[in-house]
Amino acid sequence: MNVPPDLLYTEEHEWARVEGDRARVGITDHAQSELGDIVYVELPEVGARVAKGQAFGVVESVKSVSDLYAPVSGEVVAVNGALGEAPETVNRDPYGDGWMIEIRMTDPKETESLLRAPEYRRLVE
Amino acid sequence: MNGEGQAPGAVGLVGLAEPSIYARSRPGRRGVRPPAGFAPEVDVADALLGVRLREVPPGLPETSEPEVVRHFTRLSQLNYAVDTGFYPLGSCTMKHNPRIGEELAQLAGFARLHPAVPEEAAQGALELMWRLEEALCEISGMARATLQPAAGAQGELCGMLIVRAYHASRGEGRRKVIVPDSAHGTNPATAAMAGFEVVEVPSDARGGVDVGALSRALDGDTAALMLTNPNTLGLFDENIAEIARLTHEAGALLYYDGANANAILGVSRPGDMGFDIVHFNLHKTFSTPHGMGGPGAGPVAVRDFLAPFLPVPVVERRREGSRETFRFDWDRPQSIGRLRSHYGNFGVLVRAYAYIRALGAEGLRRVSEDAVLNANYLMRLVARDFDLPYDRLCKHEFVVSAKGLRERTGVRALDVAKRLLDFGYHPPTVYFPLIVEEAMMVEPTETETKETLDDFARALHAIAEEAAREPDRLREAPTRTPVRRLDEAGAARRPVVRYPAG
Numbered sequence: 364m365n366v367p368p369d370l371l372y373t374e375e376h377e378w379a380r381v382e383g384d385r386a387r388v389g390i391t392d393h394a395q396s397e398l399g400d401i402v403y404v405e406l407p408e409v410g411a412r413v414a415k416g417q418a419f420g421v422v423e424s425v426k427s428v429s430d431l432y433a434p435v436s437g438e439v440v441a442v443n444g445a446l447g448e449a450p451e452t453v454n455r456d457p458y459g460d461g462w463m464i465e466i467r468m469t470d471p472k473e474t475e476s477l478l479r480a481p482e483y484r485r486l487v488e
Numbered sequence: 489m490n491g492e493g494q495a496p497g498a499v500g501l502v503g504l505a506e507p508s509i510y511a512r513s514r515p516g517r518r519g520v521r522p523p524a525g526f527a528p529e530v531d532v533a534d535a536l537l538g539v540r541l542r543e544v545p546p547g548l549p550e551t552s553e554p555e556v557v558r559h560f561t562r563l564s565q566l567n568y569a570v571d572t573g574f575y576p577l578g579s580c581t582m583k584h585n586p587r588i589g590e591e592l593a594q595l596a597g598f599a600r601l602h603p604a605v606p607e608e609a610a611q612g613a614l615e616l617m618w619r620l621e622e623a624l625c626e627i628s629g630m631a632r633a634t635l636q637p638a639a640g641a642q643g644e645l646c647g648m649l650i651v652r653a654y655h656a657s658r659g660e661g662r663r664k665v666i667v668p669d670s671a672h673g674t675n676p677a678t679a680a681m682a683g684f685e686v687v688e689v690p691s692d693a694r695g696g697v698d699v700g701a702l703s704r705a706l707d708g709d710t711a712a713l714m715l716t717n718p719n720t721l722g723l724f725d726e727n728i729a730e731i732a733r734l735t736h737e738a739g740a741l742l743y744y745d746g747a748n749a750n751a752i753l754g755v756s757r758p759g760d761m762g763f764d765i766v767h768f769n770l771h772k773t774f775s776t777p778h779g780m781g782g783p784g785a786g787p788v789a790v791r792d793f794l795a796p797f798l799p800v801p802v803v804e805r806r807r808e809g810s811r812e813t814f815r816f817d818w819d820r821p822q823s824i825g826r827l828r829s830h831y832g833n834f835g836v837l838v839r840a841y842a843y844i845r846a847l848g849a850e851g852l853r854r855v856s857e858d859a860v861l862n863a864n865y866l867m868r869l870v871a872r873d874f875d876l877p878y879d880r881l882c883k884h885e886f887v888v889s890a891k892g893l894r895e896r897t898g899v900r901a902l903d904v905a906k907r908l909l910d911f912g913y914h915p916p917t918v919y920f921p922l923i924v925e926e927a928m929m930v931e932p933t934e935t936e937t938k939e940t941l942d943d944f945a946r947a948l949h950a951i952a953e954e955a956a957r958e959p960d961r962l963r964e965a966p967t968r969t970p971v972r973r974l975d976e977a978g979a980a981r982r983p984v985v986r987y988p989a990g
Contacts, residue, residue, distance in 0.1 A: 403977035426919045
């Protein structure tokens, strides 16, 4: 299971890559593997407000439909529009091209409560 | 049916697409022109005085009557049905509907009976309902039943409302309903809809309920355990007696999801297994038409102590000497109320009753024996090319996995299902149950011949070989159907329900 050491994680299997006050968000390799083939990703629009722990979108696979939870609070400043046409990118490259949204954080301290890679690895193994 | 040397398959879905009726439209073309003097001619604006009229006429197609007839007849011929081909959809029991049932349901005394006629004028219909209830109770080992629910899901809701009413009558507000991780999706959905909190328990290594996990999950707040037996893996839960004991010890009720009852007729009874509430899907087990979402019937049978909670009305029999009369009983103060207008989908009840009486006790047992035999035979054939997650005798259906195929070739269960369309078959249920990776769930039913099963297995074998040889071809399937691979998620999430008139 691929759990990059430089990312932060939620118990709901989202990852966050924090740079300054920005956090890029997606779902983990474990999540995409459990979901199976992803056929649809519904994301908010740029400018939307998201709150830590609240649903910001939906991911649908051949097996199920799941909510996506925001790891941090803030404003959505970028959305990966390519997933609309190619949702399977999330399966192929969950930490790279399969990213979902970028959040400008209102409270960067919120990242302190996120899981570090070893903690997340323990959760899924 | 194919002879030796030919590609295996049926003719099911293979064919040409039918263009939209708009494509046949020509300005001024009409279907029917009423004869002169048929009705007085008036201006629409005068006839609809005060109604605001649209400025441009609606973009309706203009076609002749024969073109309309041909268009819709062709569309109807694109349907895939158990009447046109093998339909191995797991957990759905798509078996042949004997024509005797159609014949009897069309008897004028049933088909033309108005639901509001007085009881005295509907004695035959009431007697049929009473006798069907009696038969379903005997088959399930229960005391009383309601025939009202219009489908399995409504039957489940009926069952869960009875669970709630039962606990409430004892002054208990139990909030939890337990379902195994192999459950039909309707189980947790129904429990949640009835106001319960859903707790999931895992399956054990043999595919049954993990009894240890169950006993830890059961407590004084547990209202019921919902179970399908055999379960969605097609496996009979060998620990059912222990499961029932634990559930009842906790003061909870045991609910039987009857979706898989085709495996147990005349062999084992939910009542004997320890269940308290049972729903049947008449359109599955008792072979009435599925009818594209309705009408179905999901009768619910219960033990005697739960009978007071059944929906109203129930049919009661009165005997005076040798004379029997039947009436509706509305006076049931503990009833959960009425679930459906009138008395359920009566035409379905007639067909199910005809099915049960035509087969009798011996015949019903034979139904299940043959269903189980067919499933085990086909399972062994299919297991040559696909993995068996639980390698043991199955009941009326089985689950194989395309996990190995995917690892070897990159071809997924979805691709296999799509390719089956090219072979003229309705695909099996895929990606369910959720606990099996790349699951394919097959239910052949008792009404298929050995030749049909052999042909289907040959088609699956041909697809598995193709996957090794030319995997890309499978990822592009289907290629021979009226439409190619569709964006199913997009169709559900962004449906286009309006013809974009040019």
